Amino acid sequence: MDFLVVPEIEAYAEAHSMPESAVCRELRDETYRTMEWPQMVVGPLEGAFLKMTAQMVQAKRVLEIGMFTGYSALCFAEVVPDDGRVITCEVDHESAALARHYFARSPHGNKIEVRMGPALETLAGLSGPFDLIFIDADKINYLNYYERALDLIAPTGVILLDNALRDGDVLKHPAPEPSTEAIQSLNRRIAADTRVTAVLVTVRDGVMLVKPKGDEG
Ligand SMILES: C[S@@+](CC[C@H](N)C(=O)[O-])C[C@H]1O[C@@H](n2cnc3c(N)ncnc32)[C@H](O)[C@@H]1O
Numbered sequence: 001m002d003f004l005v006v007p008e009i010e011a012y013a014e015a016h017s018m019p020e021s022a023v024c025r026e027l028r029d030e031t032y033r034t035m036e037w038p039q040m041v042v043g044p045l046e047g048a049f050l051k052m053t054a055q056m057v058q059a060k061r062v063l064e065i066g067m068f069t070g071y072s073a074l075c076f077a078e079v080v081p082d083d084g085r086v087i088t089c090e091v092d093h094e095s096a097a098l099a100r101h102y103f104a105r106s107p108h109g110n111k112i113e114v115r116m117g118p119a120l121e122t123l124a125g126l127s128g129p130f131d132l133i134f135i136d137a138d139k140i141n142y143l144n145y146y147e148r149a150l151d152l153i154a155p156t157g158v159i160l161l162d163n164a165l166r167d168g169d170v171l172k173h174p175a176p177e178p179s180t181e182a183i184q185s186l187n188r189r190i191a192a193d194t195r196v197t198a199v200l201v202t203v204r205d206g207v208m209l210v211k212p213k214g215d216e217g
Helices: 007-015 022-034 043-056 071-079 093-105 119-124 139-152 166-171 178-191
Strands: 061-065 085-090 112-116 130-135 153-162 196-201 207-212
Touching: 007 043, 022 043, 022 071, 022 093, 043 071, 043 130, 043 153, 043 207, 061 071, 061 139, 071 085, 071 093, 071 112, 071 130, 085 093, 085 119, 093 112, 119 139, 130 139, 139 153, 139 178, 166 178, 178 196, 178 207
Parallel strands: 061 085, 061 130, 085 112, 130 153
Antiparallel strands: 153 207, 196 207
């Protein structure tokens, strides 16, 4: 993945943000050594951003769609309270095995519940409310995940959608691939969605933050 900001600025921002935990660091290192697409891990800067967001909404129940080797799930688990819960969805058993290995090594791993299987099926069986929902799985289903997330999110909660800028490809018309077209279409839809307020922040590959509109309109 190309970074959208120059590497020196990315490194500076990372150096001046909360550091990743030792377990997250080891998990990230092993993911880069052993997995085919390690860059799917959100990494330290976006990980810090996710943790800060969870802390700001005082998240106790977190739902993640797209666990991979568990980096972002562990970030959330590190900031939810002891009786908090992180439910995370994944289809790939090899990634999940690595994730489980590191969850077992973390003092926060027992807060994480892994749900294997296609996320849409898992989501159909879940009840809300969740304080934070992080969408980071197959882009083609983002619209379906977003609509279900709106059912499950607490009125005071926040939904985050990763890869909202697709390496900058959101600027290309026509879109180079169907997954980018799906993101372009969803970004437009969210920006016009009267049920929510949203901000697309340029952290890493772009994160769309969505908050349900309360009584404030
Ligand atoms: C970008 S990675 C997630 C990265 C993770 N959030 C992190 O920071 O380490 C996306 C993951 O979604 C999983 N995935 C793809 N389609 C899925 C589906 N339909 N249901 C559940 N998981 C899915 C993939 O196997 C992959 O591990």
